Amino acid sequence: MARKMLIIGVVIIVLLIVAGSAAYVFLSAPKKYSIELWYNSDGHYGSTEAALATTLKNSIESCGKVTVVLKSDIWTSYRTLRNQGKLPFFLLGWYPDYYDTDDYISPFMASSGSPSFGSFYSNATVDQWIADEQTTASTAIRADRFTKLQNKLADDVPYIPLFSGYSESAYLSTITNVKLHPISFKWFIIDKPGSTELNGSTIDKITSLDPALAYDYFSTELDFNLFDNLLVYEPTNAALMPGLATAVPTIANGLISPDGKNYTYNLRPNIRFSDGTALNATVVKRSIDRAIRLNDPGGAAFLLWDNGKLGRSAANGNNTPPGAITVTPNDLSITFHLSAPVPYFNDIIGFTVSAPVPWTYDQNAAQPDTVGSVIGSGPYMLTGHTPNQQFVLTRNPLYHSPGLYSSFGIPIVPVEDKVTINIRASSTALKNDLSVNPKLADVVYRSLSPADLKDLQTQATTLGIKVDIASSPFIRYLVFNANTISDIRVRQAIAYSVDRQAIDRDVFDTNVEPLYTLIPPGFPFSAPYSQPVFQSKYGDHNCPAANAVWSALGYAVGFGVRDLVARDF
Amino acid sequence: MAKGKSLLAYAVTRGVLAVPMLLILLTMVFFVLRVLPGDPVLALWHGREPPPSVVEEARRELGLDQPVWVQYARYMTGIFRGDLGTSIGEFYHGKPVWGEIATRLPATVELAIGGMVVASVIGIPLGVISGARRDTLADVVIRLYGTIVWVIPIFWLGVIFQIVFAIGLGWFPPHGRWQGTTYPKAVTGMYTIDSLLEGNFSHFTMAVRHLFLPCLTLGLVLSGFFTKTVRANMIRTMGADYTEASRARGIPERRVVGRHAFKNALVPVITVLGLQFAILFAGAVLTEKTFSIEGIGLLLLESVISKDMTMIQGIVVVYATIIVAISLVIDVLGALVDPRIRL
Numbered sequence: 001m002a003r004k005m006l007i008i009g010v011v012i013i014v015l016l017i018v019a020g021s022a023a024y025v026f027l028s029a030p031k032k033y034s035i036e037l038w039y040n041s042d043g044h045y046g047s048t049e050a051a052l053a054t055t056l057k058n059s060i061e062s063c064g065k066v067t068v069v070l071k072s073d074i075w076t077s078y079r080t081l082r083n084q085g086k087l088p089f090f091l092l093g094w095y096p097d098y099y100d101t102d103d104y105i106s107p108f109m110a111s112s113g114s115p116s117f118g119s120f121y122s123n124a125t126v127d128q129w130i131a132d133e134q135t136t137a138s139t140a141i142r143a144d145r146f147t148k149l150q151n152k153l154a155d156d157v158p159y160i161p162l163f164s165g166y167s168e169s170a171y172l173s174t175i176t177n178v179k180l181h182p183i184s185f186k187w188f189i190i191d192k193p194g195s196t197e198l199n200g201s202t203i204d205k206i207t208s209l210d211p212a213l214a215y216d217y218f219s220t221e222l223d224f225n226l227f228d229n230l231l232v233y234e235p236t237n238a239a240l241m242p243g244l245a246t247a248v249p250t251i252a253n254g255l256i257s258p259d260g261k262n263y264t265y266n267l268r269p270n271i272r273f274s275d276g277t278a279l280n281a282t283v284v285k286r287s288i289d290r291a292i293r294l295n296d297p298g299g300a301a302f303l304l305w306d307n308g309k310l311g312r313s314a315a316n317g318n319n320t321p322p323g324a325i326t327v328t329p330n331d332l333s334i335t336f337h338l339s340a341p342v343p344y345f346n347d348i349i350g351f352t353v354s355a356p357v358p359w360t361y362d363q364n365a366a367q368p369d370t371v372g373s374v375i376g377s378g379p380y381m382l383t384g385h386t387p388n389q390q391f392v393l394t395r396n397p398l399y400h401s402p403g404l405y406s407s408f409g410i411p412i413v414p415v416e417d418k419v420t421i422n423i424r425a426s427s428t429a430l431k432n433d434l435s436v437n438p439k440l441a442d443v444v445y446r447s448l449s450p451a452d453l454k455d456l457q458t459q460a461t462t463l464g465i466k467v468d469i470a471s472s473p474f475i476r477y478l479v480f481n482a483n484t485i486s487d488i489r490v491r492q493a494i495a496y497s498v499d500r501q502a503i504d505r506d507v508f509d510t511n512v513e514p515l516y517t518l519i520p521p522g523f524p525f526s527a528p529y530s531q532p533v534f535q536s537k538y539g540d541h542n543c544p545a546a547n548a549v550w551s552a553l554g555y556a557v558g559f560g561v562r563d564l565v566a567r568d569f
Numbered sequence: 570m571a572k573g574k575s576l577l578a579y580a581v582t583r584g585v586l587a588v589p590m591l592l593i594l595l596t597m598v599f600f601v602l603r604v605l606p607g608d609p610v611l612a613l614w615h616g617r618e619p620p621p622s623v624v625e626e627a628r629r630e631l632g633l634d635q636p637v638w639v640q641y642a643r644y645m646t647g648i649f650r651g652d653l654g655t656s657i658g659e660f661y662h663g664k665p666v667w668g669e670i671a672t673r674l675p676a677t678v679e680l681a682i683g684g685m686v687v688a689s690v691i692g693i694p695l696g697v698i699s700g701a702r703r704d705t706l707a708d709v710v711i712r713l714y715g716t717i718v719w720v721i722p723i724f725w726l727g728v729i730f731q732i733v734f735a736i737g738l739g740w741f742p743p744h745g746r747w748q749g750t751t752y753p754k755a756v757t758g759m760y761t762i763d764s765l766l767e768g769n770f771s772h773f774t775m776a777v778r779h780l781f782l783p784c785l786t787l788g789l790v791l792s793g794f795f796t797k798t799v800r801a802n803m804i805r806t807m808g809a810d811y812t813e814a815s816r817a818r819g820i821p822e823r824r825v826v827g828r829h830a831f832k833n834a835l836v837p838v839i840t841v842l843g844l845q846f847a848i849l850f851a852g853a854v855l856t857e858k859t860f861s862i863e864g865i866g867l868l869l870l871e872s873v874i875s876k877d878m879t880m881i882q883g884i885v886v887v888y889a890t891i892i893v894a895i896s897l898v899i900d901v902l903g904a905l906v907d908p909r910i911r912l
Contacts, residue, residue: 077606083611113618205660207659207660216615297627388672422745423861432743436736440745
């Protein structure tokens with residue numbers, strides 16, 4: 001009897017253990033990986049940032065193995081925390097410094113650049129590949145290295161590319177030649193038939209119209225209309241063409257030395273600034289030296305002396321080192337002697353920081369942004385500036401080549417005699433400029449919120465306007481702090497979970513392009529090298545693949561019946 | 570004569586006391602801004618990422634690599650020289666702080682004065698009527714009005730006015746301070762005053778049309794407070810002995826209200842209403858944003874976002890100085906009207 005009771009007791013205990021274990025397995029919440037996802041909270045990336053972070057959280061969490069805790073901070077604090085390595089996983093955006101594929105790779109993946117992104121990714125082989133592509137003019141070698149680099153990016157996942165941004169413009173439907181250029185909006189090609197004047201609106205602000213200082217979008221946009229460079233961009237894309245120079249240097253035409261270290265630009269003869277003073281090679285050299293010497297905090301001079309390998313010599317008054325820039329005696333040719341080959345030097349010369357300024361420009365400080373002080377060689381000259389309210393651009397009668405863009409169907413630039421750009425404080429104000437009667441603007445450019453953009457699209461016919469949307473070189477991506485989240489498998493599992501289609505659909509009303517590498521594919525400078533490595537390796541929101549990785553990492557205990565029941569399929 | 574001397578002494582004393590108050594405020598703002606997280610240097614490149622060596626060089630150039638007490642000593646020395654320093658922020662770095670403030674201040678002052686006029690024109694009569702006709706239907710309606718407009722968010726009201734009066738009816742411009750490229754010749758920076766000074770009535774009309782909706786927005790919200798304050802004081806004075814005595818002498822009710830009750834109710838009201846300028850300046854931030862008026866409120870907003878510490882300090886000094894000056898004027902006026910205050 002006692003033995004029978006003992007057996008029953010043992011069986012009951014065994015049954016209880018089995019039932020308890022089963023209950024634990026079936027009913028307990030699954031062990032989840034917890035991660036903080038940080039985003040900016042004060043509108044640095046626009047008004048959609050919280051929605052973007054929430055969509056990312058939902059897409060990662062819906063695979064079932066991760067808990068995402070959203071955290072945010074204002075931009076100045078956000079960047080400080082990032083640089084201090086205190087953000088484990090966060091959202092960032094990138095607008096290129098110069099228009100070359102390298103600018104989408106080296107700052108991100110080189111050991112020297114990644115700390116300033118808060119990624120702290122470091123790999124000696126990657127550094128060597130970057131050095132290879134940076135110091136060769138061979139497209140074959142560059143293609144090989146960029147392929148390797150992008151594959152490595154997908155393998156190690158220090159970043160997850162999300163989408164490339166868009167630019168937008170709304171304008172009266174009678175207006176033509178509004179081109180959403182990837183680098184700079186060209187007011188001088190816009191045509192308002194039957195009128196000689198054009199009114200524009202924006203919410204952007206300038207920092208300075210002095211090319212040596214300008215680096216924000218609107219300052220450089222205005223400078224591209226007020227100053228010409230040795231090379232300029234084609235009206236519709238980011239391909240370079242001759243501006244003040246007569247040809248774009250290449251090795252083939254002999255204007256780049258075979259070692260890629262010497263760039264020569266021959267100037268058009270008899271060019272003058274809008275004030276009538278001469279623009280020659282000596283003026284170009286003086287302008288470049290001035291930008292490097294001023295080296296304004298927040299300015300782009302570092303592109304010349306650091307990225308551009310022209311150098312900055314304290315012994316030479318903080319100008320370029322002696323011999324770095326030489327000018328021919330006839331003052332019509334200038335050669336830049338770089339300390340190392342820079343395959344994208346032409347792009348730097350095409351950027352506003354390289355724009356020649358007159359001899360009279362202040363050599364030790366910023367030139368004022370007042371009428372009469374801003375003197376360039378571009379299609380327009382500045383004839384009105386009410387700080388924070390309005391800019392007035394008027395035809396430059398001394399513009400060197402009014403027919404410069406005739407091969408693109410624009411016989412003479414500037415098309416309109418006068419452009420007035422009013423500064424507004426909000427996207428809604430831009431929308432109102434086109435909603436009131438009579439309209440307060442012919443063209444609004446930068447930046448309409450997704451909601452205002454959609455409103456204008458919906459009412460386009462009623463209001464008699466067109467709304468254009470185009471790709472921009474701006475990209476958005478997630479960053480992993482490689483020191484904090486050092487297990488590559490964790491980063492890979494999250495890369496599987498991200499749902500770019502949901503971001504495009506739910507946050508941006510299908511206006512952005514999902515991005516599967518850091519190099520946006522739609523631009524002449526990047527198209528040959530861009531490969532959608534994250535699409536082929538991870539796809540979008542691939543939960544089974546993500547969960548397989550999580551299971552291997554030990555995040556597979558428990559079926560989470562309650563979670564399964566509650567989960568929205 | 571003795572009265573004049575006493576008043577002068579009172580005003581001077583209040584003025585002198587304002588100086589340490591401003592210095593304490595400035596010191597607090599200086600240190601609070603440096604304790605708060607965030608590095609303004611990192612914002613200078615507008616989201617781009619220059620090499621770390623470039624960032625460090627910028628930090629040295631802006632003097633932000635110096636110990637805080639050195640920065641404080643430099644800043645305070647500058648203040649005593651009348652120099653508010655140069656901006657270190659994303660959009661104005663290198664530019665004199667006072668220069669930017671001086672450019673923006675007239676727009677805000679014009680807006681604040683316009684808002685105050687609207688608030689007074691609407692709020693004070695309504696308060697008088699409400700107080701004089703206590704517990705009548707008019708009183709109930711006005712009290713309800715006062716409560717509703719006082720709690721309406723300024724930006725919401727502004728957007729509604731834009732939709733109705735600018736986009737729908739087209740009576741007023743939806744935003745901005747001016748239209749066209751010919752501005753009034755700058756004397757005060759306030760377009761209404763400047764256009765009058767140049768004798769250009771069409772310019773004056775344009776300035777007023779642009780100011781109307783923002784001032785109405787700001788003033789309407791503030792009129793709720795005016796209504797309530799005036800009503801409360803009217804109720805007090807309407808029940809006072811001198812009011813009853815006036816009535817007993819057979820003075821018509823209209824004169825009792827206007828000459829006796831209202832006048833006496835106005836003394837404490839002026840003190841309170843004057844201080845509402847502080848609220849007006851705060852409200853101006855939202856109004857300026859809604860109506861695209863590039864005033865000092867928007868400048869403050871931009872400076873906070875980019876952590877432009879010198880600009881924030883400068884704006885706080887200017888704001889505080891204005892508030893102190895208004896308080897001083899009100900105190901002196903109060904002392905002039907009521908000698909007991911000087912005792």
